Amino acid sequence: xxxxxxxxxxxxxxxxxxxxxxxxxxxxxx
Amino acid sequence: xxxxxxxxxxxxxxxxxxxxxxxxxxxxxxxxxxxxxxxxxxxxxxxxxxxxxxxxxxxxxxxxxxxxxxxxxxxxxxxxxxxxxxxxxxxxxxxxxxxxxxxxxxxxxxxxxxxxxxxxxxxxxxxxxxxxxxxxxxxxxxxxxxxxxxxxxxxxxxxxxxxxxxxxxxxxxxxxxxxxxxxxxxxxxxxxxxxxxxxxxxxxxxxxxxxxxxxxxxxxxxxxxxxxxxxxxxxxxxxxxxxxxxxxxxxxxxxxxxxxxxxxxxxxxxxxxxxxxxxxxxxxxxxxxxxxxxxxxxxxxxxxxxxxxxxxxxxxxxxxxxxxxxxxxxxxxxxxxxxxxxxxxxxxxxxxxxxxxxxxxxxxxxxxxxxxxxxxxxxxxxxxxxxxxxxxxxxxxxxxxxxxxxxxxxxxxxxxxxxxxxxxxxxxxxxxxxxxxxxxxxxx
Numbered sequence: 001x002x003x004x005x006x007x008x009x010x011x012x013x014x015x016x017x018x019x020x021x022x023x024x025x026x027x028x029x030x
Numbered sequence: 031x032x033x034x035x036x037x038x039x040x041x042x043x044x045x046x047x048x049x050x051x052x053x054x055x056x057x058x059x060x061x062x063x064x065x066x067x068x069x070x071x072x073x074x075x076x077x078x079x080x081x082x083x084x085x086x087x088x089x090x091x092x093x094x095x096x097x098x099x100x101x102x103x104x105x106x107x108x109x110x111x112x113x114x115x116x117x118x119x120x121x122x123x124x125x126x127x128x129x130x131x132x133x134x135x136x137x138x139x140x141x142x143x144x145x146x147x148x149x150x151x152x153x154x155x156x157x158x159x160x161x162x163x164x165x166x167x168x169x170x171x172x173x174x175x176x177x178x179x180x181x182x183x184x185x186x187x188x189x190x191x192x193x194x195x196x197x198x199x200x201x202x203x204x205x206x207x208x209x210x211x212x213x214x215x216x217x218x219x220x221x222x223x224x225x226x227x228x229x230x231x232x233x234x235x236x237x238x239x240x241x242x243x244x245x246x247x248x249x250x251x252x253x254x255x256x257x258x259x260x261x262x263x264x265x266x267x268x269x270x271x272x273x274x275x276x277x278x279x280x281x282x283x284x285x286x287x288x289x290x291x292x293x294x295x296x297x298x299x300x301x302x303x304x305x306x307x308x309x310x311x312x313x314x315x316x317x318x319x320x321x322x323x324x325x326x327x328x329x330x331x332x333x334x335x336x337x338x339x340x341x342x343x344x345x346x347x348x349x350x351x352x353x354x355x356x357x358x359x360x361x362x363x364x365x366x367x368x369x370x371x372x373x374x375x376x377x378x379x380x381x382x383x384x385x386x387x388x389x390x391x392x393x394x395x396x397x398x399x400x401x402x403x404x405x406x407x408x409x410x411x412x413x414x415x416x417x418x419x420x421x422x423x424x425x426x427x428x429x430x431x432x433x434x435x436x437x438x439x440x441x442x443x444x445x446x447x448x449x450x451x452x453x454x455x456x457x458x459x460x461x462x463x464x465x466x467x468x469x470x471x472x473x474x
């Protein structure tokens with residue numbers, strides 16, 4: 001079951017990083 | 031609670047380091063002329079991809095305090111997933127920049143007239159990263175031996191990170207501010223430190239902790255058990271279910287370490303003797319291990335892992351094993367018997383036929399010393415077999431589980447099909463995730 005949690009965790013982190021990249025771009029380009 | 035707190039701290043540090051380059055760039059913002067949104071997004075993707083790639087080293091460095099809260103097989107899986115994620119971000123980096131303003135010819139063709147050190151290192155870094163991911167995902171299909179892959183994987187990863195650093199420094203856009211320069215130097219130092227820890231410090235520590243083979247015994251199911259005794263040291267204490275990295279050869283340095291479960295009781299007498307059971311699954315386990323002789327030296331890096339009843343106390347245990355996945359569970363059963371632990375244990379043990387079940391007789395004998403019930407589930411038994419046939423699933427388990435099984439903990443170890451089957455079966459049985467510990471075979 002652990003590896004299901006790891007996959008969910010990794011997917012959440014990837015989404016968080018995309019959001020962080022977009023936020024960075026929005027602030028820099030503003 | 032200690033493990034949870036430690037896990038949060040390590041994860042927080044990991045997240046902090048991933049976001050450090052974009053955070054610092056945001057604060058220092060060296061480019062006074064504001065780039066477009068797409069260009070900025072491309073830059074952010076590059077920074078995040080680079081951080082993820084550099085931090086890949088941290089996930090497989092076997093730093094005990096970092097690995098303990100998560101388990102090394104979980105960290106290994108996380109390393110695999112984040113490697114592909116890093117590739118996604120790194121591919122997005124040139125794609126977005128070329129769409130926005132950068133000339134494709136200079137960046138995608140290292141032989142073009144406008145190519146320079148920054149563009150060539152960028153191209154090579156991405157190219158080698160693609161090679162790295164492809165050889166990792168399709169190693170077996172490409173017919174690459176594990177030992178060769180292990181070497182090129184490390185070299186490729188090192189090349190990707192340092193080529194990317196050269197790209198960043200020669201480009202100069204984000205190294206003009208001293209604080210940004212410090213961030214990239216920190217990353218280079220981090221990677222070199224982690225590599226030194228893993229490849230130099232750990233083997234050096236093991237160099238002084240030799241182990242001698244005192245027995246090499248052939249087991250059922252094409253497995254061999256190596257009994258080892260510490261030479262000039264006290265050995266180690268371990269939790270039943272843990273594993274160690276074994277290496278044969280003249281030194282503990284170099285390639286060829288294999289994660290192998292401990293198959294002896296953790297309550298063994300204090301001569302430090304430890305046994306490992308290895309199934310024939312390839313070149314090393316099939317050819318080298320059977321040829322190991324009494325008196326040979328073996329290098330042991332361990333113990334590692336969180337797959338243990340000592341990490342998950344309960345009123346009883348349900349053990350599910352497939353093939354040589356029985357090894358850590360056999361260690362657990364022996365330890366419980368030695369501790370005179372009377373908590374009930376129900377074991378589902380899957381295999382091809384009765385003759386292939388490693389430790390079959392030994393486990394039967396343990397029934398006299400502990401509260402153990404074993405259900406053999408055979409996929410290709412003989413005609414005279416009257417027990418369970420097929421594979422372990424929810425319907426089969428339901429017939430044998432004790433009434434209070436919701437208060438038991440589940441420990442599962444076996445090949446991928448078994449693990450996938452349990453992913454389906456346990457939610458059907460209403461078993462909460464926190465009551466389940468799993469151990470994956472293939473860490474490579």
